[in-house]
């Protein structure tokens with residue numbers, strides 16, 4: 001750290017960049033535990049289940065990605081399209097979002113459904129091609145607006161692929177924080193940041209020895225009622241979880257720093273907690289306390305344990321970490 005000259009106040013650190021979207025399985029509340037395993041040195045950062053990017057934005061905010069390539073992947077075409085538009089045309093997104101905020105202030109619920117059904121879904125449909133959606137700033141602004149004002153910030157599509165989340169009930173939703181949106185844009189615009197619409201398997205060929213790879217798949221449900229897999233029409237079931245385990249093992253053997261989060265469902269325990277191949281590759285399973293956020297019933301949002309599975313050494317202390325289960 002460079003000391004400020006006498007009499008010259010030190011510049012305030014830039015405000016941290018939070019995720020732009022609310023996202024099922026977002027990892028903000030798990031960050032104190034995740035930070036315990038972030039390595040001091042790594043040439044590149046890879047995150048193949050990007051979602052709202054809580055870990056990427058945390059690493060970025062703490063200056064740990066400066067100059068380091070980051071490869072971010074997700075299979076959700078809306079998410080990748082929206083972040084791409086925010087990265088490339090933040091001012092146009094902000095202008096459109098401000099218009100949406102004004103409309104919302106007049107008649108919140110009616111405005112929500114007019115935007116969702118009359119503008120967002122038809123525009124999205126028109127721009128869908130071959131698994132991708134060519135997001136414009138207007139479409140990105142609508143997704144951010146629906147995400148901030150819709151029920152629980154969910155992203156869900158019906159069988160026809162139409163976004164169908166009902167309106168939420170927020171007294172004063174924060175729809176447009178222009179400065180924050182510019183910071184998100186700048187974080188993604190770095191020359192070393194690559195964001196792509198690709199399945200997680202690609203990480204197997206992309207990752208090299210020394211890379212830090214954070215894997216946060218859709219969780220194995222801990223019970224039938226806790227089931228949530230509505231990010232995309234593609235299922236993430238036992239076959240995908242088993243494939244992910246094999247990739248995590250392959251990356252650990254290759255010399256990558258691997259950190260994976262998942263629920264403590266018995267299927268996850270079988271794949272990692274004492275699994276001979278995983279143990280031989282140096283992967284250990286830690287149970288950490290967490291709070292489940294996506295559940296329609298408030299009673300389903302209590303404290304739970306989650307797994308952090310890693311071959312990385314644990315730091316002695318990390319401020320804010322609340323211990324293990």
Ligand SMILES: C[S@@+](CC[C@H](N)C(=O)[O-])C[C@H]1O[C@@H](n2cnc3c(N)ncnc32)[C@H](O)[C@@H]1O
Nearest residue numbers: 025026027049051052053054075076199200231
């Ligand atoms: C638990 S969320 C990640 C949350 C993220 N860590 C955050 O903080 O917001 C899982 C993500 O995996 C994505 N996903 C689901 N199946 C995938 C696949 N086959 N390949 C890549 N991403 C996938 C979903 O779209 C979702 O964004």
